[in-house]
Amino acid sequence: MGLNVLVNPYTMTALDGVAYGLLLFTIAAGLTLIVGVAGVFSMAHGTLYLAGAYLAWYLADGGWTGLALALAAAVVVGAVGGAGLAAVVRPLVDRPLGQVLATLGIAYLGADQFNQVFGAEPRSVDPPRAVAGSVALGDYQYPIYRLLFIAIGLVLVVGLFWLVERSRAGAVVRAVVADPGMAAATGLRTSAVRVGVLVGGGVLAVGAGVLGAPVIGPSPGVDTTVLAYSLIVCVVGGLGSIRGALLAALGVGQILTLGVALVPGVAAFILAAAMLVALTVRHRAALPGQPA
């Protein structure tokens, strides 16, 4: 009985929003750490996602092998991409606008290459056959892969929280976010931390592309869309804050799905208004002890 109350078109859309939000979180968590730790506003972050999505499309074979191969390739591509970004922005330390331009250039080059290699038409990526169908939730059919993605997303959330908020590596990262000078004077390798975060963020973004391809499939323009949403999540959640990124990503996910369903046509305005409200409220009541 309780289930029937819960299962209606709106909760189904809200569930989509959760999947969407967790996908955004996986992408933006890397970006927020990259901005918070390395001070690099990487405009190439959406490109990494799109690379992952094309990897998933290229290697998809309808089974688990393709997905596993794509994930393994994603780790390599993400690490190489992150290290490459670190090398590109290295001479541009303390020149944030230079970094923005350099990474923006990389993003344009990437978009052009994707067009050349994969063509301009959108590609749809099917999940492995075993999870391709749908499952009955009350009177509704819901895609199994989306539920699986929510589960994977939750595991990633827990893992990232543990890594950033419980492990020593996370403490080092947060120390560099809070006060880079003092972190160096405590003997921490701040430059290694910066490269590490760029590599980790790259792997997360490409990995999110592989897993998220059935949700946001590869097509030209996806890189900029994903980048814009990730930047919104980073800014609203507070740069360098994983907790903030999670809340912001879930919020943006709901606005982009439930918001569109409830008040179609003005969802973009709702997103902007919600951003404004969130930024104003956060400015007045910063989370205690969190770097703003």
Added chain:
Amino acid sequence: MTTALLRLAAVSHSYGARRAVDEVNVELPVGARHAIIGPNGAGKSTLLHLVAGTLRPTAGQIHYAGADISRWSAPRRARAGIARTWQHPALAHPLTAVQNVLLAVPGQRLSALRPSRSAVLAAEAALAQVGLAEHADRLAGQLAYGDQRRLEIAVTLAAQPRLLLLDEPSAGLAAGEVTQLAELIRALSADITVLLVDHNLDFVAAVADTVTVLHHGQHVATGAPAATREHPEVRRVYLGTDLPTGPAAGSVPERPAATGAGTPVLRVRHLRAGYAGASMLTGISLDVRAGRVTAVVGRNGAGKSTLLNALAGLHPTEPGTEVLLHGQPLTGWDARRRARAGLGIVPQRRRLFAGLTVGEHLNLPRPRSSRPGAVDTRQVLDLLPALAQRRQHRPHQLSGGEQQMLALARALLADPDVLLLDEPSEGLAPAIVGQLATIVTGLATAGTAVLLVEQNLALACQIAHDIAVLDRARIIRHVATADIREYPNELHDLLAVPTAAAPASG
């Protein structure tokens, strides 16, 4: 006093739980020249921000020209005739001097293609008033630092203020420039009321008719400069003579020290450093020896913290500076390399990592590989037992004393050969300061070289073997603590009760 232009009635401002300004009452008649002084963290700048409107009082009222302006925005206050300068000159560098001043001249139309003749005349008059007429067409960014300061005052004067707020106007100026600045302020029209904050007590005495002394946000005394100098409470807050000096006093000098005591571990030669073009330190030379505590004392703004930050690699030094650790030059080394080489710093205001627990702080430093297993967390916690029960707490949940202990623990865990301590007693209760003194003395006995920067002269005398006095960007005295105790009045002269001609050589 019925014609008060500015009246602060029990004004308070809190940052979280800390009261930076605590129920302060100040009254300024028209034409007053009033200065606010006090040690670091006394709330001077906060008070200026409250009057300028960049901060709002959390309690109390600010009356200006008969109106309660407590809730007015900063621009509204500016339009009502309150003008201010900033601690570091805030000028439009790509514009010329006269263009900078023109920006502030009131009554101009935004749509005007070129400034009206009267506006240009007003701007030129303001420039002439501060003695910059011949530099009118030079770019602001190319002016000498002292001229930038004067230009900033010209900008405020062009706005035809009734109340002029000056935030550390003498900071970074050479002695001659300070004298000029004092004359300039004295010569301002009697319609203009001046409220200034400054560390340079000579300058304050030359400029101000009345002085208010703040300490920990609270009003200590108000009166003529000469009278406040003699005020016992003022001497106490500046000299820290309320601290228990009894137990350790006299017991420090020349104790049998650990191995290698007395050899210089850190040698500093010709250190130069500054901010935004202003020299804070020129030609500092200093040895820090193993097993000994060297204290650098000096007035606020003398450059003590800049010295420690420059040594730790947190502040750039100028060419010609030579810093040797164990005979190894540190030129070009970043903060991390210096830390790994054996320099540990407990910085001013502690600089703990927001959001990290005490336990995480203690896990961050790794003992240097060159001396494996020299210290571990347990040993440090034995030394600083207050932290053991607080491992899950974050810095903002700790008391000031606990924060200081955590900053000290963080530095000690890297097992430094040289410990740089920046005003460790700042904001701490006397009992905690006593504990701190014992710990630092113990560290030195164990062979660590300690360089301590203190405003609290009593503490410095209690734990230091020798004392260097920093004044006007250089070290003017370097003597054994025992000797300095024989001349307490001389130190008082140097630190708190300055004369126009302070000794220039030691």
